[in-house]
Amino acid sequence: MIENNDRNEITEPQLGRRSVLKAAAGVAAIGLATSVQAAPASAPPSITSEWDKTFPKSPKVDHKKVTFKNRYGITLVGDLYQPKDTEASLAAIAVSGPFGAVKEQSSGLYAQTLAERGFVTLAFDPSYTGESGGEPRNVASPDINTEDFSAAVDFLGLHSKVDRDRIGMLGICGWGGMALNAAAVDKRVKAVAASTMYDMSRVMANGYNDSMTLAERTKLLQSLGKQRWADAEAGNPAVGPVSLELEGGEPQFVVEYAGYYKSKERGFHPRAINSNGSWTLTNPLSFMNMPLLSYIEEIAPRPLLLIHGEKAHSRYFSETAFAAAIEPKELVIVKGANHVDLYDQLEKIPFDKMTAFFKENLA
Template structure:
């Protein structure tokens, strides 16, 4: 694994880890995968784990920290900007294409959770990405507008935007920036399973990392997330082969089924039976099934 940095179009510097196949030849030509991490995560967690497993199967894989997060640049820190994150995926492709031992015509993208939505949006208009996989897909804009289960009325998010507007005004007048928690800091037995699992994954020894600090800039992030839709124009613009991997028990499954129903390209939906959202991040029983299918998919469409 090699630690690297590379720029975005608007000159933020992103930090990434490049995972290389064992015994790879610098004079060789390899297929490559850009791996986008979940919201609130960093490259050292699930994205890095998937990147390393893909490298074991002969791919060069780049896991990178999103703008404003982890070791990547951008101010204010901890902002969740969907538009910047889509551009981050394109910047990762830029970097992979710059490597002599990457075949520029054989680059794919893999996005996890919110990173899945961002990877979908980037792939729609970046045809350098030849194949796309999502894992535990999450559309941040839809969640903001429609709620965790997609059942909230469209008007429910207006109150949040009003709160964000008041907070931004206060901050512009000197108030301290409000940093909201990304996942619940406390959970009980009646909490949604995926949220209990998120707490365990990010806030315990299971996968806790000092660069994933479980916070985001509320006012500025909310105004950017509210109008974002990862699937806008997906019926018309997504033409690349698509593999959607989701847990059969995930409360976020509806994002994956919505994408599957709308996409018109060569597509496949893999339901990993018994898995919830976070199980696909690192639980071997479920993750191994996902990795095997993903490696086969990228081999078919990037190697041939």
């Protein structure tokens, strides 16, 4: 791992507008694919009982599927991981992300690994995605998904093996921004970490590297308004094409996303939007007008840990958040890592650092 303030600029915004929107497909859903034959989002699946994760089950932890409700009455589904053979009152961590993923992917891997290290962990599907409830499907909300993290704290704080005064949060990719937003408002959270963090409101509102002009933003909002009329007429929201179906010529970071989400040897999961579906076309609307990290300084005096890959196209999100936050804070840059390396590459994910951070600050 290295600490480094030299940012690697990405060149995607210098591509044509059509290329920028294509690059964002399945990741931030920034634009509209108006020529697509869109279909309504499907109903939530039933809850599975078998192990269907993208990583092997650990013999060191106990696992069970759980459900709980958020403040809006939506039933969330999570995987609870606990160290085996312990009667102690333990520290706990709520985990979610990436944006467009499910708990059977990266968040579950993080949760199980941290449970091996002595924490009770809960990896959950956000509202409207995966096995969690909420309709329509495949939609996100800066408010409701922030609430999902606090609902996970509710659940953990009522668990018999959890010390409710020792609860932390960990968000990955787009849910890194949600975790920071939730920690700022939810003072029950004693420490928060974000890995390979995206600020989804920033990228949807302004484009990558804040390259979207006011004229482009206005045109996009006008298109989204027209799509609302179409959705209202149809009676349900339309979705775009299946995410990350590469046609050639995509930016490298999109190829890397596909290398994780589409590979059955790595991260493919049939319930994941980024593997097998698409967000609703109007998904960007609330994000474009509700900045997530407006109160990031209010995480302090509770500690903040940001982790990002040295070669990640998204690195600037963590660097900007780090600059805006107040001590105690730490930014760890992982040498040689790109954005999706921190989804599942165990030799690159700094679990020792995360373990030390949570053990110290959830003591």
